[in-house]
Amino acid sequence: EVQLLESGGGLVQPGGSLRVSCAGSGFSFSAYAMDWVRQAPGKGLEWVSGISGDGGSTYYADSVKGRFTISRDNSKNTLSLQMNSLRADDTAIYYCAKERWNDGAVGSTPIDYWGQGTLVTVSS
């Protein structure tokens, strides 16, 4: 059974930093591209970032480019998102997500599994 378990969310002040992580299990972690998708309270889904299976290719939404960094440790089956210079509009539930096809490339395939999410609140 595929499981994605996020951790690391919490309250942070504007301009601060936070790192959220995701532990994957039940699948060959390194074979799949992974994404972070966020959802502001009461709002829709917003793709944040994606990373290839080998970690060699990374992609970012314009709204977070230069502030957020996605990474993965395939030896520990872990995906991370380092968030710096946080703003109030970064407040959201952050979902870890697995792409469906095991070609390791980001895009061209649906997200087939999502975690339960971790809440990040940016407020003074």
Place this chain on the structure above:
Amino acid sequence: QPALTQSPSTSASLGASVTLTCTLNSGYSDYKVDWYQQRPGKGPRFVMRVGTGGIVGSKGDGIPDRFSVWGSGLNRYLSINNIQEEDESEYFCGVDHGSGSNFVEKVFGGGTKVSVL
């Protein structure tokens, strides 16, 4: 870049049918769309992918047969027949803009909230 438009909400009586529409903007008629279900307080769940030829690949794990899709022009449809209480959810559509080394971003529609009466 692609954009997706969804109606904000709809409702259907228990056992009836409902069809949700996701509309691509002009110039993206060849794009395949992914449908996701999100129950209150839960993470999204993959339903299936749809192009103009219908379903692409297979449904997500545990998706019942009463869910079906088709596509025409810029529209991608998700139909739920014999709607059940557990189908009451928000449904999002999404697309991939680019793939592999040409990947740009994933884009989602605003979602349609389905109520079962």
